[in-house]
Amino acid sequence: MLNKFFAIVLMLWSSTAFSQTIGDYKSGFIRQGNAISFTTTKGEVKLDLCTPEMFRIRTSWTNKFEPNENLMVIKYDWEKVTAKVEEKKDQFILTTAKLMIKVNKSPFKVDVFDLKGKLLTSETNGSIAKENTKVGVTKKLQADEHFFGFGERMDFMDRRFKKVTLNVGRGKGLPHAIGAYNILEANYCPVPFFMSTKGYGIFFHNSFSTAWDMGATNKDQYSFKAADGELDYYFIYGPTFPSILNSYTSITGKSPMLPQFALGLHAGTYSGGTWGHEEKTSDQYVVELARKYRALGIPVDLLWLDSTWRLFGEIGGKGATSFEWRETFKDPKGMFDSIYAMNYKMVGLHLRPRFDNAKKLNLLDQAQAKGYTYPENGKPGEFVNFFDEKATQWWWDNGVMRVAKLGAKFLKTDEGSAFGALANESEKVGPTGKQAERLHNLFPVAYAKAPFLAFEKFNGFRGLNQTREGYSGIQRYPYIFAGDWPSEWQYFAPVIKAGLNVGLSGVGSWAHCMGGFEHQADPELYIRWVQFGMFSPIALVFGMDHPGYKEPWNYGEDALRNFKKYDLLRYRLFPYLYTSMHQQYETGLPMMRALVLDHQDDENVYEIGDQYLFGDHLMVAPVTTKGAITRSVYLPEGLWFNYWTGEEYEGKSYRHVVAPLDTIPLFVKAGAIIPMQPEMTYTGEKPVDVITLDVYPHGESKYDLYEDDNMSSNYKTGNFALTKITSSLNGSGLVLKIAKPEGMFKPTNHHYLAKIHWNNEVPKAVSENGNQLKAVGNAAALDKNAGWYYDAKSKVLWVKSAGDNTGDIGFSIN
Numbered sequence: 001m002l003n004k005f006f007a008i009v010l011m012l013w014s015s016t017a018f019s020q021t022i023g024d025y026k027s028g029f030i031r032q033g034n035a036i037s038f039t040t041t042k043g044e045v046k047l048d049l050c051t052p053e054m055f056r057i058r059t060s061w062t063n064k065f066e067p068n069e070n071l072m073v074i075k076y077d078w079e080k081v082t083a084k085v086e087e088k089k090d091q092f093i094l095t096t097a098k099l100m101i102k103v104n105k106s107p108f109k110v111d112v113f114d115l116k117g118k119l120l121t122s123e124t125n126g127s128i129a130k131e132n133t134k135v136g137v138t139k140k141l142q143a144d145e146h147f148f149g150f151g152e153r154m155d156f157m158d159r160r161f162k163k164v165t166l167n168v169g170r171g172k173g174l175p176h177a178i179g180a181y182n183i184l185e186a187n188y189c190p191v192p193f194f195m196s197t198k199g200y201g202i203f204f205h206n207s208f209s210t211a212w213d214m215g216a217t218n219k220d221q222y223s224f225k226a227a228d229g230e231l232d233y234y235f236i237y238g239p240t241f242p243s244i245l246n247s248y249t250s251i252t253g254k255s256p257m258l259p260q261f262a263l264g265l266h267a268g269t270y271s272g273g274t275w276g277h278e279e280k281t282s283d284q285y286v287v288e289l290a291r292k293y294r295a296l297g298i299p300v301d302l303l304w305l306d307s308t309w310r311l312f313g314e315i316g317g318k319g320a321t322s323f324e325w326r327e328t329f330k331d332p333k334g335m336f337d338s339i340y341a342m343n344y345k346m347v348g349l350h351l352r353p354r355f356d357n358a359k360k361l362n363l364l365d366q367a368q369a370k371g372y373t374y375p376e377n378g379k380p381g382e383f384v385n386f387f388d389e390k391a392t393q394w395w396w397d398n399g400v401m402r403v404a405k406l407g408a409k410f411l412k413t414d415e416g417s418a419f420g421a422l423a424n425e426s427e428k429v430g431p432t433g434k435q436a437e438r439l440h441n442l443f444p445v446a447y448a449k450a451p452f453l454a455f456e457k458f459n460g461f462r463g464l465n466q467t468r469e470g471y472s473g474i475q476r477y478p479y480i481f482a483g484d485w486p487s488e489w490q491y492f493a494p495v496i497k498a499g500l501n502v503g504l505s506g507v508g509s510w511a512h513c514m515g516g517f518e519h520q521a522d523p524e525l526y527i528r529w530v531q532f533g534m535f536s537p538i539a540l541v542f543g544m545d546h547p548g549y550k551e552p553w554n555y556g557e558d559a560l561r562n563f564k565k566y567d568l569l570r571y572r573l574f575p576y577l578y579t580s581m582h583q584q585y586e587t588g589l590p591m592m593r594a595l596v597l598d599h600q601d602d603e604n605v606y607e608i609g610d611q612y613l614f615g616d617h618l619m620v621a622p623v624t625t626k627g628a629i630t631r632s633v634y635l636p637e638g639l640w641f642n643y644w645t646g647e648e649y650e651g652k653s654y655r656h657v658v659a660p661l662d663t664i665p666l667f668v669k670a671g672a673i674i675p676m677q678p679e680m681t682y683t684g685e686k687p688v689d690v691i692t693l694d695v696y697p698h699g700e701s702k703y704d705l706y707e708d709d710n711m712s713s714n715y716k717t718g719n720f721a722l723t724k725i726t727s728s729l730n731g732s733g734l735v736l737k738i739a740k741p742e743g744m745f746k747p748t749n750h751h752y753l754a755k756i757h758w759n760n761e762v763p764k765a766v767s768e769n770g771n772q773l774k775a776v777g778n779a780a781a782l783d784k785n786a787g788w789y790y791d792a793k794s795k796v797l798w799v800k801s802a803g804d805n806t807g808d809i810g811f812s813i814n
Contacts, residue, residue: 069207166211167209167440183491203472418430518543718743
């Protein structure tokens with residue numbers, strides 16, 4: 001099998017010394033704009049300045065360079081970078097506004113410093129080298145240097161002294177005990193990018209399988225190597241991790257804003273019958289499922305039908321897509337219409353990348369005849385050739401449009417890893433050969449890109465696509481889900497780690513199957529996993545367990561109550577989550593953040609893979625141990641509050657906290673301002689006429705609330721509004737200011753209800769814009785009237801504004 005071949009190649013490669021370096025600088029130093037070329041005794045090196053903080057290095061032993069591609073990288077044209085270049089006897093020195101780059105002539109190597117002369121990274125002698133088709137570079141590993149990123153990894157956070165191979169795939173073999181469920185091998189979304197605690201990142205711009213030895217073999221050096229292709233990488237200076245992520249995603253693309261309703265619950269279904277039970281499927285099951293969610297008051301906005309909606313084909317079986325409805329779906333259009341009548345926003349369908357023939361449709365035959373499938377062994381293959389625009393358009397017109405015109409609004413593009421590797425549902429490996437190896441990691445990106453862009457145009461609002469596999473650039477066609485992990489405790493914590501690692505790799509829109517995917521879950525595991533799922537970037541419930549399918553009412557009353565509690569809380573948090581989504585679009589900063597992202601100098605956080613920041617202000621610590629009603633957490637520097645009890649903690653400390661089954665440990669950063677909306681069971685059920693501001697006063701703090709039309713792409717051209725909110729606490733009291741929204745977009749009118757965590761005495765006076773507000777007898781009295789109420793038991797001060805967001809509002813509490 002091709003995966004075995006890759007493993008053997010990489011094993012031999014790791015034990016083979018590189019024999020051919022790039023040599024010494026010879027002559028031909030040329031600078032043209034941002035491009036600087038060096039001719040060496042063995043080839044040529046190009047250094048392209050991108051920004052004062054970032055440059056690209058390409059090395060060729062043939063004096064030819066590969067053309068630019070557009071699946072991993074979308075930006076190649078950069079504004080002119082001012083740089084001073086000095087040639088000395090033994091080196092060139094390039095100085096930008098942020099970096100000093102020293103290019104040693106003999107042997108040729110590149111060392112990088114900040115402007116204060118602090119070493120960021122240096123190469124070993126003979127570091128740039130190749131062995132047959134394999135290319136790589138070796139750099140010195142500093143004594144206290146640690147590495148983070150590498151994509152959706154379930155095994156470790158910090159990769160210092162470890163090895164990793166990056167090549168899209170589930171893992172080898174099907175046996176449950178190891179095989180495809182080996183968390184050390186799982187590679188659904190590898191990303192050849194890392195960030196160093198020394199303040200820099202490296203993105204290896206190569207689509208072949210790559211191997212990274214981060215000090216495992218030699219504790220004084222690290223290396224990264226590709227099986228073929230060009231030695232092409234970007235050096236990115238931060239020095240902070242958020243700055244590095246921002247620069248990396250400026251190369252590979254930012255995650256777009258999804259429609260706001262995509263922050264709501266995504267529910268998948270096998271329509272009543274998973275594999276082996278296909279005869280039990282029906283369109284009526286799907287309608288009844290949608291109706292039951294509504295009847296139980298469980299918030300949900302998106303549904304999708306997994307594999308069994310369609311007939312499995314004649315050639316590819318479960319591993320291919322025929323686009324022909326199963327006979328048990330009597331009226332697909334009526335099904336879509338009924339679901340949309342219940343105020344669901346999007347309904348989608350699962351598919352796989354191979355074409356197939358069924359009973360009435362022979363799309364595989366047609367596509368092969370037209371040359372629209374990717375060749376296999378010199379003959380027409382089965383995979384849609386998503387690298388060919390004409391083939392992609394034909395797939396859309398003749399396949400996807402058959403379901404889109406009935407009501408489908410997005411796809412779940414599953415099994416992108418099967419191109420050039422063993423598929424889950426068959427013994428086929430698809431295309432083989434060197435070009436297939438080159439495209440194997442890029443295929444999931446091209447595969448997700450096609451329906452994302454096409455549905456965006458067809459639907460007339462922002463795109464959405466669900467996909468399992470990815471590589472650098474996949475964040476542009478979100479979202480990624482973590483894959484088919486069994487419903488067992490042993491996989492729960494590794495899935496959390498996968499979400500943190502992929503977020504550190506530029507992929508922020510990420511999800512997982514709450515409760516696990518395969519077989520029925522222990523109800524306690526289901527409850528704990530759902531709590532984590534509702535505090536994930538995308539909330540997704542779906543399972544293969546027949547007949548339960550992870551539907552919350554199938555796991556007992558406690559599970560149903562827990563599901564509804566956290567789902568309703570998530571919908572209340574929409575303004576906070578939506579603002580975080582825009583922050584992700586602007587900066588590349590994920591919604592779900594490993595603690596190291598904001599605390600790269602705190603070694604206590606380097607291996608914490610089971611707690612995280614959720615947006616700027618919330619800290620989430622899921623309970624991943626069966627039977628546990630407590631857990632230990634680490635609180636980074638600062639002051640923190642227990643969200644449920646209000647208890648206050650000094651940071652940079654470990655705490656053991658109580659966590660009953662219905663409670664996920666949740667903490668709030670001091671100074672936090674968290675906007676919330678009214679409770680809803682689907683997006684748009686009620687007007688957002690009051691925004692609650694959950695305020696934890698501490699010194700000076702601020703928050704910029706983001707708003708737009710929730711649907712269009714006009715945000716890309718600045719059509720949005722920011723409401724600047726500030727909190728100032730001192731010895732004389734608290735001043736909370738809510739400015740009138742600024743920007744091109746005009747939000748709907750809403751008042752504000754401040755929920756202020758107030759550990760002081762009952763306020764003497766509360767005023768709005770200088771006018772005294774009236775104290776009322778209870779919080780409910782503020783539903784319709786302005787005023788304030790202090791709840792002495794919970795130590796919460798409630799303040800309702802008289803004014804709305806058409807003007808500035810200033811609360812003073814004394």
